[in-house]
Amino acid sequence: MTEQEKKEALKRWQEHCKRVERMTSQERVETEAERKRNIARALRDYDCFCQRYLSHYCQCPNAKFHNEAARYIASHPELRLVCKWPRGHAKSVHLDIGIPLWLKFRSELHVMVLVGKSEDSADGLLGDLQAELQYNQYIIRDFGEQYNSGMWQEGEFVTRDQCAFFSRGRGQSPRGLRFREIRPDYIVVDDLDDDEMCRSEARVREMTNWIKEALFGCFGGKDGRFIMVGNLISKNSVLQKIIDTPTVKTIEVNAIDRNGNPAWPEFYTIEKLRDREQFMGYRSFQKEYMNNPITEGAVFQERWIRWRPMLKLKYYEQIVLYIDPSWKSSGKNDYKAAAMIGRPKRGLKTASHRELHLLRAFCRQCSVGEMVRWLYDVYESLPEDAAVSIYMEANFMQDTILDEFQREGDARGYQLPIMPDKRKKPDKFARVEAISPLWERGYFFYNEKLKEDPDMRAGIDQTLAFEQGSRAHDDFPDASEGAIYKLQKQTREASFTPRLGVRRPPKNSW
Template identity: 55%
Template sequence: MATKAEIIKAQERWKQHCETVQAATAVNINETEAQRLARIKRLRSDYAAFVDYYFPHWTVNPETGKNTPCAPFHVEAANKILKNRNLKAAFQWHRGAAKSTNMDVFVPMWLMIQERREINVMVLVGKSEDNAKTLLGDIQAELQYNQRYIHDFGEQFNNGHWEDGEFVTRSEVAFFARGRGQSPRGLRYRSHRPDYVVIDDLDDDELVESPARVAKLFDWVRSALFGTLDGGRGRFIMVGNLIAKNSVLAKWCGIKSVHVTRVNIYDNKGNISWAAKWTPQEVREIEDVAGYRAFQKEYMNNPIIEGAIFRNEWIRWGKRPAWSKFSEIVLYIDPSFKGSTKNDFKAAKLWGKAGTTLYHLRAFVRQSSVAEMVRWCYDLYEWCREQGISVRWYMEANFMQDTILDEFRREGELRGYQLPITGDKRKKPDKFQRIEAISPLWERGFVVYDETQRDDPDMLAGIDQTLAFEKGMRGHDDAPDADEGAIWMLQRDTRTKSFNPSFGRRTNAKNVSW
């Protein structure tokens, strides 16, 4: 429950927002009535144009004056909602994708202006009652102070207030706010039961830690809340990003009849899903700051359980031996594919073996072009020569094709030599099995990370991928895959030499059969 001070601050913020809405939505007084009617007809069928016209205070950057139009997935979702009055849906959109703005404000206001009445009672559900009321305040501000909307469709405000969790427009569309778990029974306005229910970011980090709480809340959603509809008729929508596999959103998406739309900040081709809002450089900076696991959860709808295979306490940093003490040093390259996007990670890992200990010495783990990785490899080769370090170079045989080696050849021609890369021609078992099989080396302390690389972003990115690795993961696993290749090469010549198996009866020390 909000404190008195918090309530006062919320009221002040709302009043300031209302002033912004009113100031930004001035009407064109030179527009003729014919032009106005033609425009309204067009905006009823064009969601992106509807948003641009009525909500410049949401879409225009006040500093640059540049408009940020709707993304294609916004338009697709709005059209889907408009065309299906009984839609049951989950819009699993990444953080920052304007989920609340569209589903809580723009879409219901678009439904209200259609020639056929599309909405009678809206219920907005948030994490708490106060949160839901605040969300409801956004749409009331628009209906009460948006001059363009009022000019085209008449005065909207009638009575009630978002602070009380409900209000009604002059056209008798009712709006209610409810917090998660709060009783929704009896919600109606006159003869109308709810026909547009939107559940906004119901999950949070604390909730998803408790399977029992998630199960109880999901039961509330599909029974008490869903039961507010008139026999299941109406639009019932859940929006959020997938922060955990055990979540209300995940369970809702698991229902076969629910339409699910998943939007990640990168689409399946590696392009920015909302390119009008973010540049590729901005998204890369977000990932750099957030880190691999947080970025996957918040922006890629890919929650990863840390320690599913590898654990953080198994990551050991230590002083490496002198270079002369290594019996062998290997650089293993996982270049992905030449034609792949910069969203794909490229990995090159330098490992060394001293006694029975495996040292992780250097790393390249980046979202980059193959050319950038190749330059790093050549730089590393020259550095190793200066240090007097002998390195064996490997790359998976599948990548030892002209399309990949072109980059190595091109760089080699510029530098006057070619890297001595050998193909890893082994018939590899399943990737998960291969990487899981080497995890005991970390657990038993046989893997040590060069402590001089503690702050190296590539080394840290590789560790993030290693800790995130699990069966069926949708995230990147290029780093642990390259680690497995390097370790296999380092242990290839010694793994079978210490013990020669033989068949027959076992004997004791006196060579007497047991």
Template identity: 35%
Template sequence: MNRKDKIALERYRKRLEFARSSGEVNAFETKAEQKARIERAKKDYAYMCKEYFPHYATSEPADCHLKAAKQTMKNPTIKKFDEMPRGFGKSVMDDILIPFWLWINDQAHYMVLVTVSKDRASELLEDLRAEFEGNPKIIHDFGEQHGHGQWEKGFFITKSGFVAKALGAGQSVRGLRVKSRRPDYIVVDDLETKELIKNPKRQDEYVKWIERDLIPTMDGDIRRFVYANNRFAPVMIQTKLQEKHPEWVVNHIKAYDPVTYKPTWHQKYHDNYYRELEKDIGTLALEAEYLQNPQVEGYYFKPEHIQYGKMPKLNQFKIIIGTWDVAYAGSATSDYNAIDVKGLHDKNFWVIDTFVKRCKMVTAVSYMCDFQKRLPKTVVVHWRFEAQFWNDEVERVIRETERQYGIKLNILKIQVPKIKKMDRILTLHPYYQNGRIFYNEKLKSHNDTQVGIAQLLSIEPNYKTNDDYPDTQQTGIALLEPYNTQNDGLNYRQGKMRPKNERI
């Protein structure tokens, strides 16, 4: 036996040990008690997980897990995507728990597991094979399943006739038939890689392979197709499939409420878990991994446009303006309350501080009050917000918060030009391109600033991402520009700097 085979054998031995840790069976139970347990497990997914897989089900399943399982059981021809964040056990659910639940209900007879390569798919399939072979509770209730015929890594057939096969993406699907049996449960797990998302042509090839080769291998009344992967990029194989098949089910799950931080899987994670994690890895990484908000590289605005520096003293700025893009709801899907505090120094614009959060208005106004209260007496910040947002509720929040902090913001309403927001935001481009916008170097690790910059980089044709921060930043730059009297005969608003008297 070579070294590679020895390693594989040792890994499988550990899987068997894990399967055997499901617990001991009750040797004194009656046949009636056993039958009642099996019948309950067939109907109750949560109970089935707890009864047969306590070594996996260390917490009660989340509502999204129960929903996904019920969807799969209810619809024998379902096509769906389980887009779940890191830590939500989507592979365990779709590769082990749900196929087993389908099997005990006579709803799964031939499973195919697909991922980036056959070797990787075979590794994933080993977990289910070990459960059939070593889980004492499964053996006790459903009999010995370890087959004496086909029982190997990547392809096994249980004594009851259940078939499971591993397949690499793009491989030929010829030969998937086992006698008269064809696949009736196909799961694609973690197919996309960071390298693959950079290759649109390859993505399109996989989309066609799934549509034209993989799914058509199923033939009969049961034809379930499940795609398990988190959404970590703007364009993926799964997003292309979703666009082509809007009728397919998409379970897009966020790990926590972005406003309250309350965990979606509250049975497993405590209320402050994601707040604490945010301190460890930062807001952008947290949102990418756990809210499935993919970050883009930048279409108009590039990462290299963002420059940091040692900021001049506050009393050296010609004028400081803070602009507020108002959001009312403060819900998980609402706009952001975005505040950008900017100053003009020489001919450059400095981002002094930012506030970019999904929150209630009072939190944003409290930020402005606190910021102003901490300013030196020689420094004044001029607060502005768009007149279209003004209503009695905004006025009430401002007045009450001012009284609480014992200050006056003297915030003024302004009229914003009635042109498309996209066109307004793009007027920022030459300022960035010509290196006229600087960020306070202390904001490099500031979460709100990084969220705002991510919104800026996401601006592209037909974008559907949040644009609250770039919107309020553009408003502030437009307000600061008239105070710039040090142009030195150059027009910095153009994409390329030219003397004012030079003909274009």
């Protein structure tokens, strides 16, 4: 950091300190007896502590997982913990500021070390805690003056009651770090990983060793509270290496839980998170908010995505619309998918018979009813000279799903002609991987008119995210494979010419 950047950073910190002082200057309306009772309650209840002293940060109630993590940390003086939390879910506020302050005023924290990805980053994170101890008037009124003029500087300071706080950057030597005879009893490592480091296995390995040796060794003969916090941006990351270490407990929180609800409903609505996902794209959202980093191009690569104008439907020899409705008839966290793919007729000048064209796509987290309405709308939009075969895996053609089709059909006056796919499907990864050469060799094309269509983009994201063992949704590549299988099967059957004659017995037969 240059001298000019340091001056600007100091100015921002001073402005932040004034803001903290101003926002905590209001006198509380409470008697002395009430004040003592409220202090005692805040020291017992972390949520109450945040609302009383950190309301300028905690402008809405804590999430359940914030309070549970605080209670767990408080009840374990010696622990090795990873908080694998998503972006925008107050990781630094609670692990770097709220919980350390709570422990300090409970007399359970004496020497804290905060580690960031750089020295400047770590100093900035510790500076936020320093601002609370020096300028937060709520804290000063209830616990007394914390500022210690003789031992108060950037990157390390000691409060009047002799609690010490240090910051260190990634890889910066922490050896011998202690205050007088007291070694650290609270070490927090905040967002250590970045994309550049995660691309190097050697750097990740080196930094993991630094944490386990130099940093963890600061505890000395007696362990303290060791906490690492971040969202999982790569499988090759220090965070993942620490998670894989025996004796480490992991608290994993994803922005949207398995039931499709926000992990922090007091702050995020599901609509806000879905809107963010639509803007960021499926893969980026999974990485930043769902602790699910996806290796792009593990099977399908971005450069294989090809766009072209589609033909009129009468120029397709076969068109298959394949439906993958997922197992649940409703639910906000399940993707419903459908892929409509056509094979051009032979002899066309504008397209090869070997090509496959993705004409329409459906890829949404919605109810079966919404998907059924879309299917009927697409069917009704087809010209009379287009024949489309509609398939759905036989296992899905159960009462709960067929009821939705029947209700919509009754309302429209006809039933959608869906045929069951009775194929005994092999392993999904093997099936989808087997069709990837069509993309690689330039035979698969996407409808150019639908480049900005949300369903098409979501389907492409799922296709590029597809890889062995991934937790990413794969409903759309699965539906695409189903449609391609049916098209290829129809082509093989149409081109097969039976040969008649007398069958001769094979030589050397048994």
